[in-house]
Amino acid sequence: MDCIFCKIIAGEIPSQKVYEDETVYAFKDINPMAPVHVLIVPKQHIASVNEVTAENSAVIAHIYEVASQLAKELGVAEDGYRIVTNCGKNAGQTVFHLHFHLLGGTPLKIEMC
Ligand code: AMP
Ligand code: ZN
Numbered sequence: 001m002d003c004i005f006c007k008i009i010a011g012e013i014p015s016q017k018v019y020e021d022e023t024v025y026a027f028k029d030i031n032p033m034a035p036v037h038v039l040i041v042p043k044q045h046i047a048s049v050n051e052v053t054a055e056n057s058a059v060i061a062h063i064y065e066v067a068s069q070l071a072k073e074l075g076v077a078e079d080g081y082r083i084v085t086n087c088g089k090n091a092g093q094t095v096f097h098l099h100f101h102l103l104g105g106t107p108l109k110i111e112m113c
Contacts, residue, residue, distance in 0.1 A: 018038055019040075023044070025040075026102075029101065033103060034103040038074070040102060041099045042059040042060075045097055046097070047096045050087060067083055070102060074104070081108075083101065
């Protein structure tokens with residue numbers, strides 16, 4: 001499958017890994033929008049939120065457990081951070097492997113759209 005995040009998870013493309021377990025991989029965004037900008041992804045290829053089902057949704061809860069832990073480790077838990085998932089064209093999704101942006105380390109813009 002020609003998916004850049006699947007290749008990163010497989011180690012075929014380098015990444016700055018910050019966390020890995022059996023089902024989740026997290027790495028620094030190559031084009032950071034904030035001092036802390038980490039992408040948290042399921043190892044299973046799920047293209048977008050549109051493909052989340054009862055069969056694969058357990059990993060989403062686990063991703064939020066990982067996000068909570070990483071926010072503490074990265075030092076942004078106390079001051080706050082944002083978790084963003086873009087879905088589809090209108091949201092500007094560019095990589096079609098489900099991912100959660102963890103953004104923090106500075107006050108973030110309040111605008112949601
Ligand atoms: P989105 O626009 O929500 O699909 O986000 C995709 C994100 O993936 C962007 O923030 C990119 O900077 C990031 N990205 C793309 N390629 C890489 C890569 N090889 N390593 C790390 N981050 C990447
Ligand atoms: Zn993939």
